[in-house]
Amino acid sequence: MIITIDGPAASGKSSIATEICKRLKMVPLKTGLLYRAVAYILVQELDKTINIETPNELSINDLNFIKDITYEFTDGIAHVLFKGKDVTEKLSFSSIDQIASIVSANKNVRELLLDVQRQIATKYNIVADGRDCGSVVFPSADYKFYLTATAEARAKRVMADVARKAETRTLEDVQKDIELRDKRDKERDVAPLIVPSDAITIDNTNLDFEQTVQEFLKHIKI
Ligand code: C5P
Numbered sequence: 001m002i003i004t005i006d007g008p009a010a011s012g013k014s015s016i017a018t019e020i021c022k023r024l025k026m027v028p029l030k031t032g033l034l035y036r037a038v039a040y041i042l043v044q045e046l047d048k049t050i051n052i053e054t055p056n057e058l059s060i061n062d063l064n065f066i067k068d069i070t071y072e073f074t075d076g077i078a079h080v081l082f083k084g085k086d087v088t089e090k091l092s093f094s095s096i097d098q099i100a101s102i103v104s105a106n107k108n109v110r111e112l113l114l115d116v117q118r119q120i121a122t123k124y125n126i127v128a129d130g131r132d133c134g135s136v137v138f139p140s141a142d143y144k145f146y147l148t149a150t151a152e153a154r155a156k157r158v159m160a161d162v163a164r165k166a167e168t169r170t171l172e173d174v175q176k177d178i179e180l181r182d183k184r185d186k187e188r189d190v191a192p193l194i195v196p197s198d199a200i201t202i203d204n205t206n207l208d209f210e211q212t213v214q215e216f217l218k219h220i221k222i
Helices: 013-024 031-045 064-068 094-103 107-123 133-137 151-160 171-187 209-217
Strands: 002-006 027-030 069-074 077-082 126-130 143-148 200-203
Touching (some): 002 013, 013 209, 027 069, 027 107, 031 064, 031 077, 031 107, 069 107, 094 171, 133 143, 200 209
Parallel strands (some): 027 126, 143 200
Antiparallel strands (some): 069 077
16 A cells, blocks of 8 residues: 655654654655655765755765665664665754755656665555655556645744754744745746645644544545
């Protein structure tokens, strides 16, 4: 079984995917973590400078390291490993947000990660969340969702995120960053963020977490 949840930044896709997985005994495939891993490895491990103007300069050769990225699911938690080393906790910093959104516009990055994602789906029943899961990666998914909320509501949730509390950003900065990422994701040439034609759209601007989960569950029959 494959369920996809696409949507703009910080709409709660990953948290909802994790919760649905708990309840339906499935495995979350947080595809954003893979793009974040590529960004992190390029900048931190390989000392590459990512140019915001020329995101397509990464060749397949430059991206050879993607074969050393693995996505594992242990004790109910998703882990991303690079050459066997767990890098998951380094991936959610806001410094990685924008770089991930820049490198994700690169067609070679997307092509290489396509295989990684599809391989994972051969091993588990998954809930995949991202930007192109229903439109490109898993076009024949059993259920497709598009989860959205206003940029302001999403920025407020990011501000409330415990893991990000140590960072000193204002609500306005966070909202601006979210809008910039959304714009890039929607306007890129390869696999842009769209509402898949056969997706169920859920707007959770005025829904709490449990209400959002219920909105999903009422559509899923297993
Ligand atoms: O979902 P998350 O915020 O972790 O994703 C980080 C970045 O990776 C996004 O801003 C987006 O640009 C990119 N991404 C993507 N396609 C996906 C998942 C994430 O382009 N399927």
